[in-house]
Every structure is written in structure tokens, then in C-alpha cells.
Amino acid sequence: MDGELLELNTDLTFLSSWFCPFAQRTWIALLEKGLPFDYKEVSLRNPATGLWFPLTEKPKWFTALNPLGKVPVLAYKDEKTQQPHAVYESLICNEFLEDYAPSPGCPPLLPPHAALRAKARIVMDHFNTHFVPLFYRILIRQDAAQQAEVAQQVEAECDWLEANVDQAGPFFMGTEFSLVDCALIPWFVRGYILQHFRKLEMPPRRCTKLQRWVKTALERPSVKGTFKAPEEGTSYEDKLLEHYVRYADGSANSTSAAAFK
Ligand SMILES: N[C@@H](CCC(=O)N[C@@H](CS)C(=O)NCC(=O)O)C(=O)O
The missing domain is CATH 3.40.30.10 (Glutaredoxin)
Structure with a gap:
């Protein structure tokens, strides 16, 4: 075709x-x-x-x-x-x-209040601009000193998220699951990848609210519903780890690898 x-x-x-x-x-x-x-x-x-x-x-x-x-x-x-x-x-x-697919026909994924919708967009934009590049960069960089520098930046970004996650939860914006959870959680699904290749704890233990949010969001059926390995009978976590080998050894030639190195 x-x-x-x-x-x-x-x-x-x-x-x-x-x-x-x-x-x-x-x-x-x-x-x-x-x-x-x-x-x-x-x-x-x-x-x-x-x-x-x-x-x-x-x-x-x-x-x-x-x-x-x-x-x-x-x-x-x-x-x-x-x-x-x-x-x-x-x-x-x-x-x-x-x-x-707006509400009431479908569940809303942004808060009703205009200022909270703006806050949701600020968080998603900040995460996209700051956190996402660091995830790739810490894998792509092969020099230990450079990796340590990026690790510190990842930690600082986790502190930013800790300060911005809803204090009572259980979701990022509060009681309701939202587009913010959709936008951020895929990188925490991959937390074990950074632990495996770069010995980075994700999220850091001191970020208790962020940790609680990650734990809750990972149990959400819509999130778990995307954990699909490419072939029947293979493990999603193992296949994903295999996928990131090429980032971790610096040989990935994807557009993300080029953009975030
Ligand atoms: N900014 C884009 C990034 C999407 C993206 O980079 N997707 C990757 C797969 S994870 C891709 O399609 N890459 C194609 C390529 O590198 O050639 C978005 O938010 O959708």
C-alpha cells in the first residue's frame, strides 16, 4: 500500500x-x-x-x-x-x-475552571520542554561527568514536579484524572529504564507526593491498557528495555536522539 x-x-x-x-x-x-x-x-x-x-x-x-x-x-x-x-x-x-469528544458525552480531561486549565497547560508545556529532553539526553550522553550533570537536572525537574503536583492527589491536578496525567505518566512508566542504564532513582525518594502520584497513575486501567508488547507472550518491560539499548549506547538515530543530544 x-x-x-x-x-x-x-x-x-x-x-x-x-x-x-x-x-x-x-x-x-x-x-x-x-x-x-x-x-x-x-x-x-x-x-x-x-x-x-x-x-x-x-x-x-x-x-x-x-x-x-x-x-x-x-x-x-x-x-x-x-x-x-x-x-x-x-x-x-x-x-x-x-x-x-467533550463532556457530558465523554469524561472531561481538563478541569472546568479556566485558571486550572491554564495551570494544566503550563505543567504539560514545562514537562515537554524541560523533562522530556533530559530523559533522552541522560541515555544518549556517554561521558560519565556529562551523565552526572544531566542526572542533577533530572533531579531538579522532579523537584519542580513535586512542588506542582496536587498536594492531596491522587492525580496530578487533584481528584480527577486529566490530560496532565496522560502527558507525564509515559516517562514514569519508563522510570526503571533510567534506573537500569544510569542508576537513577525515578522519582527520587524525597519526592513523596510525586511517588504517590506515579504509583496511583500506574494502576489506572487506561495506563495499564497501553502496556502491550509487540509480540504475544513477550514482556512489555523487557521489550521496552531492549528498545532503549540503542539510546543508552549512543547509537539511536531517531529524531528524538538528534533533537535532544
Ligand atoms: N513532538 C512529537 C514527538 C513524537 C515522536 O518523536 N515520536 C517518535 C516515536 S517515539 C517518532 O515517531 N519518531 C520518528 C523518527 O524519529 O523518525 C509529539 O509530541 O508527538
Whole structure:
């Protein structure tokens, strides 16, 4: 189907890769909303070499939906107009879902108060800008002194989160699960990866509220519902660890590896 376009339905098609934390954000939001959707796994790496396909070698049907060639993508055909639509960039996909499937039909994923919605966006933006690059950087950097420097920055970011997580919980913004939980938890699903490769405790023991939030969020059915290994009978945690070997030995050639080194 390389030369062809993807046949879209009026239900959402979710383009994902099982290991991708950005796609996991949107997967969790879809499960929270309870919407019907088709899951389509996109092959981003050459299975023979383990290297990521450059943009020019990605299938046309995929880059037609997202010119950046990245997952996640949400695509569908409008029921009334039959117009195709594609949405990409994980945080924008999640905001789209909030507009596409609003309450009361679907559970709201942003607080009702305008200032709290703004706070949610501040947290997600801060996390994306500060924490996410550090996660990759501490793996990619091969020099011990540089790793120690990045480890300190990760710790400082955890302190920022500790100061901003709702003091009573159980979720990041308080009593209700929200887009903030969707946006942040995939990197704490991967906490054991930093522990394994860089001996970094994630979150640090002193961040007690953050730890409590991580524990609760990891038990959420929508979060657990995304722990799917690529092949039946294999362990999600083991496969994920295997996936990050190429980051930890500095050989990953993904766009994230290039952007965050
Ligand atoms: N800023 C993007 C990042 C998405 C992203 O980097 N996804 C990775 C997979 S985890 C990807 O598709 N990479 C393609 C590539 O590196 O060629 C978002 O938030 O959606």
C-alpha cells in the first residue's frame, strides 16, 4: 500500500508505535474517553538494521497524514462532509480529543475552571520542554561527568514536579484524572529504564507526593491498557528495555536522539 493513501473511517484511526511514549499519551487519552478507534502500528525502524527510517524512506500514506513522519497521529473522515482529517503532535492530539469528544458525552480531561486549565497547560508545556529532553539526553550522553550533570537536572525537574503536583492527589491536578496525567505518566512508566542504564532513582525518594502520584497513575486501567508488547507472550518491560539499548549506547538515530543530544 506504499503508494496509496490510508483508507480512513468515520471512527478515529490511531497511528502508533508500541514503544513510543508520545503515542502512549494519546493512547491513554483515547482509552479514558472510551471512544471507538482502530489501532494501527507504524513501523518506524528497519527491522534488519534496527535503524530508524529517514523521512524520505517512510511510507507515503504515512507522511501524507503527518509530514513530520512521527507518531502519534489521529486520522478520520468527517461523517457529514466526508472530509479526511489528520491531527499530530501528542499534546495537540490530546487537546483535539478533548474538543472532539467533550463532556457530558465523554469524561472531561481538563478541569472546568479556566485558571486550572491554564495551570494544566503550563505543567504539560514545562514537562515537554524541560523533562522530556533530559530523559533522552541522560541515555544518549556517554561521558560519565556529562551523565552526572544531566542526572542533577533530572533531579531538579522532579523537584519542580513535586512542588506542582496536587498536594492531596491522587492525580496530578487533584481528584480527577486529566490530560496532565496522560502527558507525564509515559516517562514514569519508563522510570526503571533510567534506573537500569544510569542508576537513577525515578522519582527520587524525597519526592513523596510525586511517588504517590506515579504509583496511583500506574494502576489506572487506561495506563495499564497501553502496556502491550509487540509480540504475544513477550514482556512489555523487557521489550521496552531492549528498545532503549540503542539510546543508552549512543547509537539511536531517531529524531528524538538528534533533537535532544
Ligand atoms: N513532538 C512529537 C514527538 C513524537 C515522536 O518523536 N515520536 C517518535 C516515536 S517515539 C517518532 O515517531 N519518531 C520518528 C523518527 O524519529 O523518525 C509529539 O509530541 O508527538
